[in-house]
Structures are given as C-alpha cells and as structure tokens.
Amino acid sequence: MHSAIVQTPKQIVKRDGTLVPFDYFKIRQAIAKANATVPSETLSDDELDRLTAEVVASLDANSQPGVEDIQDVVELVLMENGISQTAKAYILYRSEHAKMRERKSALMETFKRLSFTDASSTDIKRENANIDGNTSMGMMLKYGSEASKAFIDHYVLPEDMAKAHAEGDIHIHDKDFYLLTETCCQIDLQKLFENGFSTGHGFLREPQSIESYAALACIALQANQNEMHGGQSIPNFENVMAEGVHKTCHKHIKDVIEEHQLLSGDKQLLPEMVEHLLTFNYDDLVEALRKIDLGDVDSKDWPEALLKLVRRRVERSTYQAMQSLIHNLNTMHSRAGAQVPFTSINYGTGTSHAARLVMRQVLQATEDGLGDGETAIFPVQIFKVKDGINSQEGDPNYDLFQQAVRVSAKRLFPNFSFLDAPFNLQYYREGDDNTEVAYMGCRTRVMANIYDPNQEVTKGRGNLSFSSINLPRLGIEARGSIDKFFALLDKKMDLVFRQLRHRFEIQKRKTVLNYPFLMGQGIWIDSDTLDKHEEVERVLRHGTLSVGFIGLAETLVALTGKHHGECAESQALGLKIVQHMRERCDMRAQEEHLNYTLLATPAEGLSGRFVKIDRERYGMMKNITDHEYYTNSFHIPVYYKISAHAKIDFEAPYHAFTNAGHITYIELDGDPSLNLSAFEEIILYMKNAGIGYGSINHPLDRDPKCGYSGVIGTVCPRCGRKESPREPFERIRRITGYLVGALDRFNDAKKAEVAERVKHA
C-alpha cells in the first residue's frame, strides 16, 4: 500500500439496509474486474492499489456509506485519473446489475405501487379507462394482470420479443392475456337464441318477447366478455331485435283480442278475423294500418282501433326493452365485477317495420339518456350508412339517419360506418347483413378471410390478437434516410409477424372446454363443429392477427420535418408507408394462410408509453417527442389546426389500407345539436371521401346542479355557478373510441391529448 494510514469507515450499508464491515478488497476487486474487460487499458497491481486507496480516502471515515455511494466514488476516481475505458466498463457493469436487480423486484414494486397509491396518481391503474382501479375487484384484476405480464415476459416470450416490448419498439396489446384468449367477437344472436342457450350456470329458453331479446342480448354479451379480453359486438342489432318485436306483437294481438272479446258484448270479432289477426307479425300490422290510412281497404272490415292499440303497445314495449338494454349495459359487470363489458351494436340498414322500430326506439332511449339524463357510455353504437337505404331524402331509412345525426350531436353516439366505401362495398350483398362490414367500438374491423374465402362475413368472427409498432422511433433512427426507414420497418414487421404467430400457436392449442360460452355455445364461427376436446385451431383461423401502428405524424416529422397535414410530400410518403405495411400483411397472409391485417391502432395506454421511452432515449425533439403522447395511428395531430374537410380528405385514403380497422374523428367547437345540418354535412362528406368509420367529437359538459348541458368552461353559463372540487361539472369525452364519464380515469398521456385537441370547426 502506498499511502500510510488511511482511515476507513467501519461499516457500510448494504442495499437491503443491513450493516456489514467495510471491506477494502471488495472495492479493489470491482475495479480489477472492470479493468479486466478492457485489454487496452490494463492496470498494474500498484495502480489498482493506488486507485483503491484514493477511493477509500474520499470516503468519510466517520460515516456509514451505502453501496451506491461507494460506487459513485469509484466512478469519479476512475474518471479523474483518466482511466476512461475502465470507468466506462464499470458504469456499464453497474447499470446491468441495477437492471437485473430491478427485474427481480419489479413485480413486487409494481404490487407496492398498486397497493399504496391512489388511482389518480398512478398511471398503471388508469391504463384502461373503463376499469375502476380503485375498487377491490379492480385491484385483484390488476394484481393478476401484473403477475401474468411478469410471467409472460420472463418465461413465455422469446427474448427478442420481450425485449422489443420492454424497450418500446413494439407493444404487445393485452399481454397479460397472452396465454389465455382472443380479443373480440361479433356475436350472431339469432343463431344463439334459436332453441335457447346456456351461460354455463343455467339454461335459457329461446326468448319470446322484445324485452327478453334485449335482456338475453346483454347476458350473451356479458358471458362472452368473460371469455375474451376485447370488445363484444352485435353486428346486426336491428334485425335480431326485430324478431323479438314480432313475437311481442303477436302477444299483444292475443291480449288485445282477448280483452276486446271480453268487453265488447255483441260486437265480438268474427272467428275468421281472429284467426287472421293471429297470423300477423309487426310488419303485417303496420302494413294493414297503412292500407287503412290510404283507404285501400274498407276500414269497416278491419278493427282499426284495436290494431292501433296493438301498435302503441308494441312501440312502448320496444322502447322499454331498448331503455333497459342501455341501462343494463352500463351497469352490469364482467371480469369479477371490475369492468362493464365493452359492447358495441351496429344497425342502420334493416328496412322492415320491426327493424325500423327497433332503431327508432334505441336511438330515442339513447337520446333520453340514463336515469338522470346522463349520457350512456355503452353500448358503442354504430350507424351503418348505405346509399339507397339511408343516406338521402327518399331513402327508406333516411329519417333514421337524420335521427342518428340528432342523437349523435347530443350524445356522441352513434358513430357512423360507411358501407359504400369501396373496401367495404366489395363484400356487400343486398339483403344479407352478414356481408355488411361491421365495426367494433375500438374500431376493429374483420371481413376478408384468406383461410376460407367463402366465409368473408362478419358474424362469429373477430380479432385474435394485435401488436403495434412504434413508428416514430423508426423515423428517428432512420436519420432522414427513407431507405433506411423502410429497412427498419420491414425488420420490425417481421418481428411482429413472428410474435403474432407465436401467440397464435399458444391460442390454437386451447380446446372447447377453455371457452364454454364462446366455443361451447357456438358463438365463434364453426365452433359448433368442434368436438369438446378438440383444439380450436381450425376455427380460430377465421380470426385476424393484426399489425398496428402509432404515430405516423411524428414519423413523418422525423423523416421530412413535416407531418402529412402540413405538406403534400409528407402525405405521399405517409401513404407509401402505410400501403407498404398493408402489402407486407397481405403477403404474409398468403404465405401462412392466416388473416394478417393492418390496424390503425387505438392507442389506449400506449400513446404515452412509447413517447416517454423515446424522450429518454432521444431527448426532446420538436413535434416528435415533445408532446405527452404519440398521435393515434394515421391521424393528423390533434394540436394541429386544420379544417374539418381537409382533415377528412387527408385521412380518408388511409382507411382503404387499414383493413383491421380505422376511425377518423372531427372535433367540433360548440353544441352541434343546434346545427344539425352542419353535422349531417360532415358525416356525408366523410361518406363521399371514402372514410370507413367516423365520428364527431364535441364537448359534452353538464352541470348536475341546474341540469344545463352544452359547452361549459369553469362557470355554468345558465346558473352562473363556478365549478368546485366538491361539485364538479360532468365532462364526457371520447377516448380511443369509448366514452368516459370523467377525465380522472384517463391516463396522463390521454389527458394531455384531450387538452391539446383543437377544434376543426
């Protein structure tokens, strides 16, 4: 030893808080170890001693330094002595070990965070805006989910995939369900109801009235939700419910005739008339009344008052059924009570009187709102717009389209899907609702079927899983080279394809027993042909595996300096990128005979995660990493001022490429229910521009005290009351396709995104 007497601390504090005697040689050994990895900078024993002594001398002899403190000093001493390579190795070694320790304790740390912080202060409790992370069942779900994720990361996922997810190259959605189930399904209720069904806890007879149709629809959605991790949808709502209307009509006719015969004395209906009336369904009833109105039949021959009474009763029953459906879907729970099922219903094209009544009443019930007139969050409603059926004056359902516009202007739902967009129209066959493309709330779309081209249909099919690519990172890494960008993109897509396939290999091994409802009751397409113990592979292949992407706008800024709303070249490049991704998906689908599709990712929970990691990695980059979120899929950034029509024009062409789903939003300033013609103009403009699925956002605020609803700042314009923490205003906003009752369940990135949205008109 060179230096004479060095005073050393007596003890040091280990990471777990225990005290151990100070050991000079451990420091020397650590330096030697780091040095051994750097052949160009070999230190002699003397030098090692000198450096170690210097470290020890820098420590306060009267203190109890921690391990980290000592390591800090080692780093400093190495650097001060110009032994930079060794210093670098030492720092690397330190951080590797830190990471290893982190991994070991990460799960328990997560549990700690979950247990001892409020949902308002931790983002992981608010990943999903419809799950209440404060309730015990919500927590139980979170524990399970976090443990599952940790298990999947360390024991299931191949290393490169786990790493790509952890580092934010890609995002494996619903990773906690990796070993369990699929995303979503479009439920064929007609098939399910026929002859009744079982939820696993009891058998339900075939429903016999519109009320039971509505109630059983909710039960089916709920039962299926418990077996899948994504949304549940009814693709042909009005046509299913119409059957219930007919049954209810029949009942009411029977009742009314019975009452009539009892009370009418000698004016009884003739038996032939009774017999004839009993064959009526609702459509016959309405037709009969119409003929009476037109004078085509002699009203003396028909019990007009009686028929009108039946019609009134059917209308009322249907309204009540629709109202309770909406109430149920907003109050019933799935997943151990922590979450309302994610439900969607599609309607718009049914032209029978019964189907039209269903739509009129479900829209009316939606407009009327829940108990206190609040806006219902579920189901997501999607109105299918179709030329010749409902898009213009003279079409049989144009009145319903106008009603849908009115309701949407007030309640944010329904959204609008467009069956005339070429990529949707190609499947459409008139009169067959199974060929009408339907959307699920989060924007999912399932139609093409490479596995079985004879079954390019909606019913019984859904998405199996999806993973998204962090596009902006590829844009940044390409450093302005478009070629490099495409090379990186191809690599990343290959990784995602492999990962989706890896997940599919797990999914397909399940048997019917794993899905007592989804497969056991024949909800999933062809699942009724499976043997109970048979693996589900051959029916699962009807589903889709989707590659998603986020942040096209930021990607373009990274590559060209401007996003696609700002400059035509960027738009051309954006289209080239997305088209390329679609082509890769199509090719892969051909190769593997599996439905690989391209998704404009709904980025709940993800929009903030990628940007956070990238900001740490690349620093603040203007309009790339300097917002709290990456822009959804191909959207023009929400902070960018652009007219509604221009936004639609820019986004429409991307809809054609994203066959796994897409949506375009327009933000309106002001209360559109006062200007329905503007609302209608925008919707029809979307249709003509080739949008597949679109919706209009507008502020939906309500003062619960005076009941005013409309746009409210901090002061209610009607009663002049200021918002206070005790009595806040209700503010409903849309987040990745779902309405959320209050901003406090938005995660931080989404909150920032909502705050930055500029209005397009």
Add this chain to the structure above:
Amino acid sequence: MLDYWERRERLFRKSPEKEKQEEIRPDQQIRLASMIEESIVDGPGMRFVLFTQGCPHRCPGCHNPQTHALNGGTMVSFERVLERYDRQPHVRGITFSGGEPFLQAGLLAKVAEAVHQRGGDVVVYTGYQLERLQELAKGNAGILALLGETDLLIDGRFVQEKRCLEAPFVGSSNQRLLALSLLGNLLLNDIPVLPNGPAIERVTYC
C-alpha cells in the same frame, strides 16, 4: 338535405330591381376583426364567417367587445376575402357578424353577391332592426344592396337581461330570425326550435 343544392338552384334568383351601385374596385378594403373558415355556431350548416370591425351599438355584455372600435381591426381586400372563401369549397355559405356589418354594407353586398354566384347562401347579423335598416336604405344604396343579398337576417341588439343560451344562433330572446329570400326560408327550416328553449320570433319570406 341532399337535394338542398338542387332546391336552392331552382329558388335562387337575383333580384332584378337591384340598385345600380358604384363600381367597386377589387382592391377596396373591408375592415375586419377576424375571419373564420369553418364555423358551426354562426348559422345553419358549416359556414365561412367574417367578423367586421366597428360597431355603434356597443350593447352591454357583448360577446365580441373587441370589435367595437371603429378604427381597430385589419384591412382586408375584397379579393383576398373571396380567395379565402374559395379555399373552403365545402362550406354552405357566408355569415357576416361583427361588429356591425351594415357599417360596411356596400362592400359586403359585393362579397355576398359573389358568394351567391358560387352557390352559397348569406346570413347577416345586425344590431339594427330590419325596419330601421329599410328606412336607412332609402338614403344608402349600400344598405339597400346588402339587404337585397341577405338570405337570413338575425336582427336586434343584444339585451343582457334577455340573454339565452339554448336558442340556436341568437344571443338574446329579443333578436329575430328573418328570412329575406326563399333561400332564407331553407336556412330557417334548418334551425331547430328547441322544446324547452325561449320563443324566438321567426319570419318566413313569401
């Protein structure tokens, strides 16, 4: 709604007895507070809006007090306004608000005429009452011309005590919705009467 353009095509005609005006040079300037390319709160449909600068009424509680000063705002040429309007081919029409548009009636009438030629309709806000404007028009060709080009006039001062939030497109319940042409009737048709809102006087054109 969809056959709207057809309907308006048939209905719209220029009033033949329109006063001859002095020729307006395209570089003449309008004093504007602001210009909005798409608005849903200044009349039916999606609308292009000119907020003119300068107002003699100065109603207490006015929503746009910054538009009162007669010398404020920016000068924008007639040509430039139309150029901006033409970049929004999807709007249903134009709205003049303010400010008091009738202070610059002559030039705005020219803008309105051009908008009509392009198939758009014209909504005008004013703090005057129609009757007063008709009187003023006797000695002012510009006012007469703008009245001739107006399809829907929303008239009357803003009265704070009669402020209403629920009625579309008016600030206070004394203001009226007046159709001054058949096209104005179509505009009026598209303004909903809310069941719980205040009664707003509406006059159709016949």
